[in-house]
Amino acid sequence: MGHVSPEYEHDAADEPRPAARAVAVTSATPHRRKALTGFLVLVLVVVLMGLGIWQVQRLGWKTDLIARVEERVAAPVVEAPAPPGWPDLNAREDEYRRVTVTGAYLPESEALVKAVTEYGAGFWVMSPLSTPEGWTVWINRGFVPQERSAEPNRPLPARQQQITGLLRMSQPGGAFLRGNDPAADRWFSRDTGALALSRDIGEVAPYFIDAARNDESELPIGGLTVVRFRNPHLGYALTWFALAAGLAIASFILLRREWRR
Structure with a gap:
């Protein structure tokens, strides 16, 4: 080996x-x-x-x-922002401010926006207000129950009004899973721009005003902002x-x- x-x-x-x-x-x-x-x-x-x-x-x-x-x-209470101040408005700094505005409601321009409040289901009654200075702002006049929403019980004052309430920023688009349908006049959010376009009003404030509480025996019922x-x-x-x-x-x-x- x-x-x-x-x-x-x-x-x-x-x-x-x-x-x-x-x-x-x-x-x-x-x-x-x-x-x-x-x-x-x-x-x-x-x-x-x-x-x-x-x-x-x-x-x-x-x-x-x-x-x-x-x-x-x-x-x-302060004066509601006029057009020169609109670009600077934002929810963080301005929403829920107490404001006042004077003007006359525009006839035949009311819109009903779906709402649920302590009074049950119904609608917010939105009406555009034209100011003496020539600009327009939507006013949430208050709540009306669903079963009474078709009643002609919401006459607009013919004279100028001073409205006091809370400034709320526009709510574009609609609610969660429920988009606004302007063609069918179905509204689920208070979208001031879309509401104005559907009523052919022209440019309006980028906010609306939740009117202060009124006599609850009258419709619509104001002052229900949570x-x-x-x-x-x-x-x-x-x-x-x-x-x-x-x-x-x-x-x-x-x-x-x-x-x-």
């Missing part, structure tokens, strides 16, 4: 036995599985914490909104943080037990 070079010599005992290799692979697999589980739990905890932080930010925004609206509602805002964000934030903490603690306990095996 020929001589075997030393570099090609090896002891069979140095080769890993098949059983040893199987044990090594088997022991490594659970460790990888545990590491992956721990990583996924960490990602989920971070996501839950992020949702909690987002709700805290929403809480700050909603609290600030409520404070600003309450301040505006309690503030002295100036209350739900603010559940603190509860939502605590829920997300609690879920994150609970998941982190439970996962830590379970994974620690697994690693000790």
Whole structure:
């Protein structure tokens, strides 16, 4: 038999036995599985914490909104914005201001917009008001029940009126899943521009005025603007943080037990 070079010599005992290799692979697999589980739990905890932080930010925004609206509602009445000020109007700074305007209602231009109030289902009665300065603004004169919406019981005053109420920004498009249908004269939101176009009025203010409360024995019933805002964000934030903490603690306990095996 020929001589075997030393570099090609090896002891069979140095080769890993098949059983040893199987044990090594088997022991490594659970460790990888545990590491992956721990990583996924960490990602989920971070996501839950992020949702909690987002709700805290929403809480700050909603609290600030409520404070600003309450301040505006309690503030002295000011003149309704005229055309030069229209480009600067926005909901954040101007909605729910108490304003007043003087003018005469335009005849035969009334529009009914679907509404649900404390009095039940019915319509907002929207009427355009023409001011002495020559510009027009829609007035939400109030609510009329659905069963009485066809009654000719809403005569417009012939003389000029001074209207006081809350400034509301236009609501284009319609309600959720219910778009306005000007051709059929079906309205689900108070879209001042579309209402004006359907009545051939021309340019109008980019806002309307919710008229103040009147005698409830008369229709339409004014002063039904809801100036209350739900603010559940603190509860939502605590829920997300609690879920994150609970998941982190439970996962830590379970994974620690697994690693000790």
